[in-house]
Amino acid sequence: MKHLLSINDLGAEGIDEVCRLADHFTEVSQRPIPKVPALRGKTVAMLFYEDSTRTRLSFEVAARRLSADVMGFSVSASSVNKGESVRDTVATVSAMGPDAIVVRHRSAGVPQQTAAWTDASVINAGDGWHEHPTQALLDCYTIRDRLGSVAGRRIVIVGDIKHSRVARSCVMAFTVLGAKVTLVAPPTLLPPEVGSWPVDISFSLDAVLSDCDVVYGLRVQKERQSEALLPSLREYTAQWGLTAARAARLHPDALVMHPGPVNRGVEIAPEVLDQPNATLNEQVRHGVAVRMAVLYLLLAADPDLRPEGAGT
Amino acid sequence: MSTVIKGGLVIDQTGERNGDVVVEDGRVVAVGPDLSGDEVLDASGCVVAPGFVDIHAHLRQPGAEEAETIETGSWAAVRGGYSAVVAMPNTNPPIDCAAVVQEVLALGRLAPCDVYTSGAITVGRKGEQLAPMAEMAALGVRLFTDDGRGVQEAGLMRRAMEYAAGLGVVLAQHCEVDSLAAGGHMHEGEWSSRLGIPGVPAEAEELMVMRDIALSRFTGAPIHFQHLSTRGSIAMVRAAREAGLEVTAEAATHHFTLTDEACASYDPVFKVNPPLRPADDRDAVREGLADGAVDAIATDHAPHSPDTKEMPFDQAPPGMLGLETALALALTELNLPLAEVVGLLTWQPAAIAGLKGVHGAPIAPDGPANLCVFDPNETWTVDPDALASRSRNTPYAGRQVRGRVRHTIVGGRPVLVDQEMRP
Structure with a gap:
């Protein structure tokens, strides 16, 4: 595999392989010196056109723990502000010979376009409303870690599905692994023709809450009020927020997940975030191991050098 | 100077017929069999249309x-x-x-x-x-x-x-x-x-x-x-x-x-x-x-x-x-x-567009000599670099298509002859 642009590039087997590799890198991360020479001499360029804290830091830490060199790229300090096109910027970065380019952009499809403009491997770190495959991978890894497997789990994704790249990647990843996914949102926050997606739909969180293994909350942005998609965030929280009262109706082992950043008190009540079944910090921690696995999968030259039990 | 378009199938609003078309001074002067002119444009196997x-x-x-x-x-x-x-x-x-x-x-x-x-x-x-x-x-x-x-x-x-x-x-x-x-x-x-x-x-x-x-x-x-x-x-x-x-x-x-x-x-x-x-x-x-x-x-x-x-x-x-x-x-x-x-x-x-009589007119004596000759059966592959447009944004690059324009005559003047532009 050359690029990771979409969860579709991996399929069920690929996701399993990433998780097995991530098990190994989780162990590496717990060592006194959490670093291996697997990607020594490789260079990973970060091309982040959109603000990001966790994804960018996570990729950087992952690359460094594999001994790769990291080329940072900060849009505000770059020639993008001088009007350089994405294509020219990609050409410029490529000319410096990175082995991988990690791309985040507010427009859907930019990673796919980038892959056509460079010889490097391209990793999609989030493109518009389209996909965020490494987020879905770390979520699969977290569910697998907590519940043993993703297959057969009943997963409720609640929130602004329409505008969410996380939702698109997670739906693909969870369903290809055999989970039963239910999307919960007001109709204004569901994508068009969502009936063609391999999921169930509910407009009521209360109707599905007591019967699920995972509640996955998505960020709801304030702008949705001005676009007439929601009357108010207050109404959103009352109808679709994971309040303490709703959380109390969950099965005791059910997980509460969120890709972050959270609007505390909007999507999930603050006290629910502090419960032991809320996995937000674990998701971030697993993100490093999972991104190490992805970088390793794309860039490690010799598959024989792969760690024991890491599959093929 | 006259131009004769020889051997095509003439199609216009009045119907279809085989025949040569002679144009001179911006007008069609004759339509019929075995006509001649100063310049000959071959139209065999082609349609002659407005x-x-x-x-x-x-x-x-x-x-x-x-x-x-x-x-x-x-x-x-x-x-x-x-x-x-x-x-x-x-x-x-x-x-x-x-x-x-x-x-x-x-x-x-x-x-x-x-x-x-x-x-x-x-x-x-x-x-x-x-x-x-x-x-x-x-x-x-x-x-x-x-x-x-x-x-x-x-x-x-x-x-x-x-x-x-x-x-x-x-x-x-x-x-x-x-x-x-x-x-x-x-x-x-x-x-x-x-x-x-x-x-x-x-x-x-x-x-x-x-x-x-x-x-x-x-x-x-x-x-x-x-x-x-x-x-x-x-x-x-x-x-x-x-x-x-x-x-x-x-x-x-x-x-x-x-x-x-x-x-x-x-x-x-x-x-x-x-x-x-x-x-x-x-x-x-x-x-x-x-x-x-x-x-x-x-x-x-x-x-x-x-x-x-x-x-x-x-x-x-x-x-x-x-x-x-x-x-x-x-x-x-x-x-x-x-x-x-x-x-x-x-x-x-x-x-x-209110152009009737000047464009799209029947191909008949004294009609305007705005004509297109095309081969309805020639297949070709769209190549963006071969286009006359200054831009290249065709969505059909590499697509094989059927039907190709051979000659275009505007106001009696052949401006495209055998797919070559004639400035």
Whole structure:
């Protein structure tokens, strides 16, 4: 595999392989010196056109723990502000010979376009409303870690599905692994023709809450009020927020997940975030191991050098 | 000096017959067997038709000469078999007053085909105030449109239609309700949902078609609908015509050829406005062309330089080239008799644009010598680098198509001979 642009590039087997590799890198991360020479001499360029804290830091830490060199790229300090096109910027970065380019952009499809403009491997770190495959991978890894497997789990994704790249990647990843996914949102926050997606739909969180293994909350942005998609965030929280009262109706082992950043008190009540079944910090921690696995999968030259039990 | 077109099948509004065609001094002088002339153009195995008429071409001049000029766009037209093109007014400055009309017409006089221009309905195409249609009509403008935008205000559109009817000119509407289409970059549906690209619903077009049919009934003024792309739009136009309203419509080549699935590549070459629609809408466009609900094939030729087009999908400007591939796509994609395809490209659009008698006219002695000779069976592969247009944004790169223009004659002058441009 050359690029990771979409969860579709991996399929069920690929996701399993990433998780097995991530098990190994989780162990590496717990060592006194959490670093291996697997990607020594490789260079990973970060091309982040959109603000990001966790994804960018996570990729950087992952690359460094594999001994790769990291080329940072900060849009505000770059020639993008001088009007350089994405294509020219990609050409410029490529000319410096990175082995991988990690791309985040507010427009859907930019990673796919980038892959056509460079010889490097391209990793999609989030493109518009389209996909965020490494987020879905770390979520699969977290569910697998907590519940043993993703297959057969009943997963409720609640929130602004329409505008969410996380939702698109997670739906693909969870369903290809055999989970039963239910999307919960007001109709204004569901994508068009969502009936063609391999999921169930509910407009009521209360109707599905007591019967699920995972509640996955998505960020709801304030702008949705001005676009007439929601009357108010207050109404959103009352109808679709994971309040303490709703959380109390969950099965005791059910997980509460969120890709972050959270609007505390909007999507999930603050006290629910502090419960032991809320996995937000674990998701971030697993993100490093999972991104190490992805970088390793794309860039490690010799598959024989792969760690024991890491599959093929 | 006379030119004889030898051995072709002559197709025009009066029918089909085998025969040679002699042209001299801008007119057809003879049609019949075994004719001769000073220059001989071979037409064996070919159709001799009136020159094509494109009532929807973006020639980009003034303002975006890096994408196209009236000269390069006209050569693209000639290569596509067109003897006449109607320029769209979304230039910079827009074609919304006599001065800009005169500039475009002056540049057009130097072009290898006849260049007509449309004028804007509203000042600056802003949809706020009527443009001086009478002064533009006095210079020969027959089609008025704010193309690229629909006239949003129903009250303003009503007055524009009434005013235009008094001048004997036709309004052409780009049907799109802004409040439904805003922020969209492709058809809203299964593919936009999957690709995470904001969509434009079919209803954004259909609501304006519905409104303007009602306004045509109310005012008695004719209305022409540009580049219809949905089954619902075409059904409404069909019903309006059956009810006797003066409603005409065009379809763009890409809307009967491509579907929204093409956007899965995220290649902005497939971004166009109105957007590519699902297969059912594409089929409806084909049905409309076949049963007469749609009068004309238009190209919506919309050149963009690579610098402006090779952008993230949602930042790229909409539009694709069309002049040099329209005939081939019509012959390849539409399962229609040759004469019907010729009608959709010639006398039917000529009638809408008020060009009847000059373009799309019967090929007969003393008729105008605006002609196209094409081989309906030659297959060829679209190569963006071989196009005469200044831009390269064809969505058909590498596509094998059938039907190729061989000669184009404008005003009696062979400007394209055996696919070679003759400046």
